Amino acid sequence: KRLYGRTGQCFSDIFETTVDSKGKWSELSKVSGDINTPENEGTVSFDASGTTMYFGRCSSKKGGCKIFFTKKQGNFWTESQHIPIFGDTVVVSHPCLSQDGSKLFFTATNAPGGFGEKDIWFMNKGQGDGWEDPINLGSMVNTQCDECFPQIHSDGVTLFFSSNGHPGIGSLDIFFAKGSGTEWSTPENLKFPINSGADDFSFVSNTDRKSVV
16 A cells, blocks of 8 residues: 655565466566565566575665575575675665676665766675675766666676666666676667667666567
């Protein structure tokens, strides 16, 4: 019955569906475990085995977003665990795990050392479930405006992201750049028909880039 003030709509949960050999999708169902709460959950990313899921959770009461992870045991997901990144005053969201699991990309808002409102950062994998200190992708990708919704392709060098700071045709447009660490090529706009006069984001491509969502 609660509505989220920023959108005027219901709070978001994470659902799943499966596709059969004929391309038909099953009915939606909420994922198991404690992943979904009365707050907003979304923007999921999986490891290569599909058994570790990273996702964002935003609290309307505390006014911030954090990144969590959970592991699948049988048909259920374990209790979600928070990944500490920066301090509680910095909003982090939009997690994206690289194909080899060595890097976790994400969006951070007004983080120390950033270039603008929202920047894209990454962390290298540490020991166990830990991660090393966050690293900003640099000024080639990030601007004084918003860069968000990172998606690193399975090739490990092509980064898709949304931005309203690079030249585009709408508000948020989808761009791609190639590189690694803090060294990236000049971002290129994906143009029409992918980009429009509205906000375009959460771009995902399959391995051979012949199908996108």
